[in-house]
Amino acid sequence: MKKLIISLIILAFAGALHSQEKGSIGFSGSYTYMPEYRIHGAGYSVSFQRNLKTWLGLEAGGVYTLGSRTIERGETVNGVKLLDLNYHHAAYSLYAAPVITAGSGRTVSFDLYAGPVITWQSNVFDLNRYELPVSPDYIGRMTDIVYVNRVLEGTFFGGIAGCRVNVRAGENWQVNLGLNAMGIIKAVSSVNASLGIRYKW
Amino acid sequence: MKTHPILTLILSAVLIASCDREELTSPVAVFSTQTAPRYMFKLKLDASGSFSTVEGDYLEYRWDLNGDHMDWETDWSSNPVITVQFPYENNGYIGLQVKNRSGNITELYQGFYSYTDYRILKAWTDLAIEFRRIDYSIDLPDRFWTWVWAYDNIQLPDSQEWYNFPFSADRADYGTLMPWAVANALDEDFRLPSKNDWQKMIDYCGGAALAGFNMQVKAEHGLRLPCPGIVSSGQLQDHGESGYYWTGDEADEDTAWALKVSADSNEAEFVILDKSTLASVRLMIEFFQFRQ
Secondary structure: OOHHHHHHHHHHHHHHHHOOOOEEEEEEEEEEEEOOOOEEEEEEEEEEEEOOOOOOEEEEEEEEEEEEEEEEEOOEEEEEEEEEEEEEEEEEEEEEEEEEEEOOOOOEEEEEEEEEEEEEEEEEEEEEEOOOOOOEEEEEEOEEEEEEEEEEEEEEEEEEEEEEEEEEEOEEEEEEEEEEEEEEOOOOOEEEEEEEEEOOO | OOOOOHHHHHHHHHHHHHHOOOOOOOOOOEEEEEOOOOOOOOOEEEEEEEEEOOOOOOOOEEEEEOOOOOEEEEEOOOOEEEEEEEEOOOOOEEEEEEEEEOOEEEEEEEEEEEEOOOEEEEEOOOOOOOEEEEEEEEOOOOOEEEEEEEOOOOOOOOOOOOOOOOOOOHHHHHHOEEEEHOOOOOOOOOOOOOHHHHHHHHHHHHHHHHHHHHOOOOOOOOOOOOEEEEEEEOOEOOOOOOOEEEEEEEEEEEOEEEEEEEEEOOOOOEEEEEOOOEEEOOOOEEEEEEEO
């Protein structure tokens, strides 16, 4: 896996440096879903693409995603009131990927891309929140609501793979609809659907 | 155009992204004392009210008994109930950690107060040798209850009818071992506690499983029952091992009930002794003041 990531990074940067082909810059908004924790969210991405050939390009981009999930409980078990649980996710990701384009120069074209990702994520998962029953034997507790969470935060590595349908919307403009999956090792992975625009020159 | 490697990567990424769903939960940690906490008394801390929100989960427990947040005084155990000697004279914290099968932990610290309303006085009686009394003031919903117990084993002057220890220090500690008929007619005001009176004291001291220890423990607010033993067939037996305390209840014409506590046991139990057996005596009396 490491060899693959390193190879793709080298390929992407080498290609970007030596290419004399035209490029493009894109912006997209996305809906994101993290299946492992069933977190829904939204994000946006900015990407830069350098064309090496009509069917091959190199893309580098940044993605910001924000998501949350509430697990509604609101029940009382054995005198203990179980409170809702919340999951929060925020991530900044950078990726580089070769892009293979089918139908380049036509009104509708199709991109496939895959490459390595480096991401900084902050995730907070409530493991439990509950309100204790009243007891006369106590003088107090650290808190009457016991709160337990797990924080998963830091820099992680992974990969991104996706596809995009581009529709020409002007001489230099494209509108695109994309799907991708971002697999992050030891952190939160996601699948994303995006709608974006791209300026080509 | 070689798209197969790319598709493989896409599929791999989707697979990673769609890996097993994980529900993150930690157990609900709850605990209480089975009886009112009293300084130096043994009690059971009960975390059996703890539960997991995941069906079929498995819980383990460990305790910070001195509430110092430094070390856990017990190892992980699947038993939610633990017997401890309550360490706080007035109040303090006790901590619990509960761990589930997936290793998620919930930690709970609770403060407990220990309060016993009592005073120790000299008992004014008809007896030749004085003893101290301990008055417990107990606030019941409908009345105030003053529960008075002899704080020392009853001591009588030397006589052939009963047994006095040869040394004065032992006499002061152990009192006199006397037959039931003598014990039952010692004083007009103070009476020999009935089996029911002793049972109330057992309940007050944490129940039969722990009252044996709690009635012996050298806490000022406890009865501090010693273990003088018993004289049966003219022989002193179980000296330093057990204490036998007469109740006012006869079992039949020749026998009566006694409370037995042992130095090496937490338990208190009732036994039947021949009335001629020489055993220890604590007297008691009680007063009620009803609320207006």
